[in-house]
Amino acid sequence: MFVLVEMTDTVRIPPWQFERKLNESIAEELNKKLANKVVYNVGLCICLYDITKLEDSYIFPGDGASHTKVHFRYVVFHPFLDEILVGEIKSCSQDGVHVSIGFFDDIVIPPESLQQPAKFDEAEQVWVWEYETEEGAHDLYMDIGEEIRFRVVDETFVDTSPTGPSSAEASTSNATEEVQKKEAPYTLVVTMCIIPIVSQSQWLILFLK
C-alpha cells in the first residue's frame, strides 16, 4: 500500500529560522510542502521518511534565505496493481460505489465490476447484489459504512496544476457562472474481489468482513 519514493528538492529556509537545527527546519518544510498532497504520477504523500543527503546551502543575492538541495525519501500511498485493500463504502451512485479508506477517498467501483447481477435501487440509493442460491435469491445491500475488500484494477493521475489565463470567450462569460469542476488528482478504479463460489458463508466473510 505504501512505497518509499526518493526525491530531490531545494528547500528555502527563511532567515528567522536560522537558529533552529537545519535538519529540523528542512523536515518541517518538506512536510509542509508535500504531506497530504498528491504528486503527479507518484501518489498521495504521507510523511517524510528520512533525509539521505544534504548538499551545501546557498544564499542568493536579493534574498536573505538559504537554499539547500535535499535528497530525501518520502512515504507515499501508491497501491500496486491487483493489491487487495480493505475499505468502507462511503456512498453509492449511478456511476458506481464510492469507497474510502479514511485518508484517501477517491476510490470507485464501476457498475461493471460489481457482482452480476447487480442493480441500483433508486429509492434507497444503494447498489444491491442479487445473490442466487438453491434456497432462493438473497439481496446483499451495499450499505454505507460497510467494510469491503477490493482489488485495485486501475489508477488515474490528473494534472490539476492551474492553467494559464483562459481564452477570450471564456473570460467574457458571466462572472457569476463559476464553472469550476474539481477533478480528483488521483483516482483508483477497483473491483470487488471475485472468486469462484465455494459456499455462501465464505462469500459473506469476503465481502462483509
Next chain:
Amino acid sequence: MAARSTRVLMSCSSPSLGVQPAAVNGWGAEGQCWELSAWMRKRKDANAALLSNFEVFQLLTDLKQQRKESGKSKQSSGQQNLNTIMYETMKYISKTPCRYQSPETVREFLIAMKGHKLTKAEKLQLLNHRPVTAVEIQLMVEESEERLTEEQIESLLQTVASILPGDPEEQQRDSAMETEGRSSQ
C-alpha cells in the same frame, strides 16, 4: 549538528549544483536562482522500496511522539496537512492486524516465508492482512490453484496464524473454546 556552510552566490558558476549562469554578472545569478527551484524538484526513484503497514505505523507513532515532546513551539497553520494525514492514516492502520506486530515477528515471518516461493508483493499482502481462510489466500496469491496444493495452502495458513500475532482477545476466546472442548470430551 554540523555547522551550516553557506556560500553567497555571487557572479560565479556553482559547480556542485551543476548550473551554468546565463550571464556572468549579479543579475544573471539571480535569474539562475529561479531556474534552480523550478526544475530541481526531481523524482529520482518512484519506487525505491515497498513499505509494510507495520513500518508506516511505527514511523507515524515515532513522529507523533517526537512532535509531542517538542511541544507546540511550531505554528500549527503550516502543519495542518501533516496532522490531518497522520491522524487519518494512523486511524486506518490501527484497525489492521499490523498493530500487534513487532520487528521480530516480521523478521520471523519473512524467514518462514522463504520456503514457500511467493513474490514480494504477495508476502507483503499476507503480512498486511493476516489471512485466516484459504479463500483469502487464493485472492492474494496469483494463480494459487496452480502454484500451491491444498496442503501448502494449509501450511501457509498455519505459518501465518502462528507467527503473526492476531487480536489477543480473539485468540483468548479461541483457546478458551478449545480447552472447553477438550475438557468436555
